[in-house]
Amino acid sequence: MSGLDEGAFETLVPSRFITFTFPNPFASAADRPRSRHHLHTPLLRVAVLDSPAQPPPDPAVSAAILVPAGRETDWIFSTVSGHLQLLLNSPHISRLILVGNLPSHPHPSPFTRPIPIDSAQLSEFEKGVTPLLLALSPKSAFANGLPEIGFLCYEDDVVRSVIVETCVGGFVGEMLIEDVELEIDGESEFRRRLRFKRMPNLVQTQIRILPGGDTDLGFLVHPYLTPMVAGLKLVSSHLEGRIRAGFKPNALCLGVGGGALLSFLNIQLGFDVTGMEVDEVVVSVARRRFGLPENPFIRVWTGDGIKLIEELAAQPCNSESDGRFDVIMVDLDSNDEGMGTMAPSMEFVQKPVLLAARTLLREPGMLVINVIPPSRSFYEKLVLEFRQVFQELYEIDVGNAENFVLVAVTTPVGMASTESDSAFVTRLKQVISGAYMDCIRKI
Incomplete structure (x- = not known):
C-alpha cells in the first residue's frame, strides 16, 4: 500500500473509490501451476469502495469479494460502476473490498470457467487476507471490538464467453456483444448478450444461439x-x-x-x-x-x-x-x-x-x-x-x-x-x- 496515506481508510467517505496493488500473501502457493491456486499473480489488485449512503450503518460493516479467476477484466470487477452495483446489492455494507489477480490488460477478455475453488482454498484465502481487510476497515467498525469481515461470493451461470464486438454509442457509451455458454439445470445453452459499460451487471439483451450459429428470434430467454x-x-x-x-x-x-x-x-x-x-x-x-x-x-x-x-x-x-x-x-x-x-x-x-x-x-x-x-x-x-x-x-x-x-x-x-x-x-x-x-x- 505504498503511496497511500496511513489514515486514508480510517473514515468512511461516501462513494470514495480507491484501488491499489498489494503483494500476494499466497506467493508460495501462486508459484504452483495456475490451476492449483486461485490467486496467482505476484501483485494483487485491491479495490475499496465506500457506500454512497448517508449516514452509514452503525457500526460500519466491511465485506470482501474474491474476484473470480479469469474475470479480472470484466467490467463488473474492473470499473467503479461495476463495484458500485455489487455494493448496492448488499445495502447493509458500508465498505466493499475486492481482491483479485492483477489484470494483464485493461479490456474485457474471453473467459472460461476455472476449476471451482474448494472450501480449503477459500478458507486459506479468508485467513490470508483478513489482516489486510482489518487494516482497510474504518475505525467505526471497531466500535464493539474486533469486527467480523463478511465474505461474499459472486456466482453466475456463465461457463465460457467470447467477445464478438465492442463499440461505442453516442449516448450509452461503450458496449460489449458477447457469445456465452450457460449452464442451466445441468444443460448447456448458448446465447448472445449485449452489455453496457455504464451498467456492467445488467444484461441489456440476450437471445438464444442455435447450433449453426443463427439467432433464435422465436424464443424469449431474457427473464422479464x-x-x-x-x-x-x-x-x-x-x-x-x-x-x-x-x-x-x-x-x-x-x-x-x-x-x-x-x-x-x-x-x-x-x-x-x-x-x-x-x-x-x-x-x-x-x-x-x-x-x-x-x-x-x-x-x-x-x-x-x-x-x-x-x-x-x-x-x-x-x-x-x-x-x-x-x-x-x-x-x-x-x-x-x-x-x-x-x-x-x-x-x-x-x-x-x-x-x-x-x-x-x-x-x-x-x-x-x-x-x-x-x-x-x-x-x-x-x-x-x-x-x-x-x-x-x-x-x-x-x-x-x-x-x-x-x-x-x-x-x-x-x-x-x-x-x-x-x-x-x-x-x-x-x-x-x-x-x-x-x-x-x-x-
Missing part, C-alpha cells in the same frame, strides 16, 4: 420479457377483435436494446411494432448482431423515448380509432449509476409522461413496464402514479427476486384473465409458457 408478453392476455379480447377486423395489433416499445422483444412480437404474434431507442449505434448492433428484422412492420425511431411520446401525444390522431397503439411496452433502465441497477428511470415515473403514454393508447389499451425497484418506497410511488392515470393495475412477479412486471390498463378488464381462450390467447400459449399468465395479480 416472457412475463411482459404474458400480460397481453388481459386485453386479448380487444386484440382478437382488431385481428378479425383486418388490422394488425400494434405495439410501441420504449427501449430497443438488441431488439429481442420487437422481433418476438412481430414474428410470433403478428404485431406491427414501433421501437424507440435513444442511441442509433444500439439499433445498428440490433440489426447486425441480434437479427432484428428489417421489414415494413418493424420500424425504429431514434431519440429520447420520453420526449418522443410526449411529442407524439401532442399531435392530432389520424389512426382508424382513438389512440395510436394497442400496447405500450417499456424497458428503460436508469442512467444514474449511483442508483445501481434500477428500472424504469425516474424521468418516466412522472404524471405528465404517464398521461402522454395514456393518450397514445386505444380503448382498451395497456401499458406494460419492467420494474427493478431500488427500494420499496420507489415501487409504492410508481404504483401511486399509475393509479392516478390508469383504471386498473396488475402485477406479475418475474420470480428472480429482482424484477416485477407492472401492467396498467385504460379500462377495467374485469374477468378477462379467466375467459375462455380466444384464438389470440391460444396462440400466446403456444409461444410462451402459460405459467406467467396464470399468476397475473390485480393490485
